[in-house]
Amino acid sequence: MIFFVLLLVAMFLALVVQHFIPPLPVIGSRVLLMPIVMFYGALALPTPGMLVLAFCGGIMWDALHVQIIKGNVEIALGWSIVLYATLGALMGGFRPLFQRGRWEIHCLLSGVCTSMIVLSEYLMITFRREPVVFLFNKEIWWRIGGAGLVAVLLSPFFFFTLNYLAFLVGFDTQPARNIKRSR
């Protein structure tokens, strides 16, 4: 429970901090920190915990990013909850591997899922805006892929920091690893 609250706080702080990180020069992609924490939670926590994390993370994300201009809602508040929960469930499938100590699972899946989030945002905007134009140039692909690449590079730092926090509060995120070692 303490670790769950810590993850929520970490998600909130990551959301604040990513506001002060400018887009990457040349490729223009954003550094998205909050999804990395959220996806760590999806691997470390059981399904109910992951769902609560997806709910809180999604609502925080949408509350800050969804655009409402003159009553026109492009993307409904709450869509990120569904997306985070779906991606979280997908990551949950890799949980047994993660529990056996495979930290690179978080690293790779964070990258893929972060890019999925950015791509989904873009597709929703494309479908909602008139006229519907599928504009997929190099710059747009870089923004989608770049966010994922940054997530891959940063996730080991988050993984070890959050794992250390879990250790401090006595939460074992990778119990199968310990079993293997004790054998």
Next chain:
Amino acid sequence: MSRRLVIPSVLIFIVATGFILFLSPHNMRRVQAGFLGIISPFLKTGSAFDKKYRDFREGLKTLEQLEEENKRLVVSNKEMSATNQTLRGLETENNRLRNALGYRERAVFKLLPARIISRDASTWYNEVIIDRGVADGLKEEGDQAVLTEEGLVGKTTVVSDHSATVVLISDEACRVAASVEGTREQGIVKGERASSGSTPSIGLNFLSKQANLKNGANVYTSGAGGVFPSGVLIGQVKDFKMRELDGHATVVPAVDLTTLEDVFVVVGDNK
């Protein structure tokens, strides 16, 4: 224990998410304003640290440099004061003459200074957050023009008690009625998707095909629509091309939207 909790937790999750997804736009805006209220103290603190750090880096100057800068600023200040006095006189005279000619006196708007506490945090939207909100006199429903002394910046969207989100003119969703200096051409300015960089291009659409605008022509707000006051500089025409049905010009914003620090919100007429 955990497995027994899965089905109830999924059910609760579906109900709670469904409830959020079907909120009305008004309630969505309230949720956004509420969260903006929670996060804005953190953004303000972060922004203050960020500014202190940048000031520290930029402020490392020698005494000679500071003296030179001070001299330059004193001269510039005197020049500006003199220009300001002259312009005030001209403004009064202009309004009087307009009145005499039966034109409506041009509104001189009341401006509220604001500081940017967070910028451009999303991938696809061009937005900033300012440190002014309902408590400072902004309208809760938003739609108030934001500008600098150089030109138009955007308009407010979600407004909380002490902060507000501003959608920039470089965003595709921000549309501004505009006119081109020295012509009768009018059109709609809107940003381009995934535009970025210090000078993102914005498009001026729905011009006549015969417009043939010259590069460098100034584009101003026309005032149509009621959100943006008329006569505010938007930018300069970069190029013009004819499309099948209309003319389209690419406009370079007058304001560098990536280095913005201080802006003004138009909060009403200055009467």
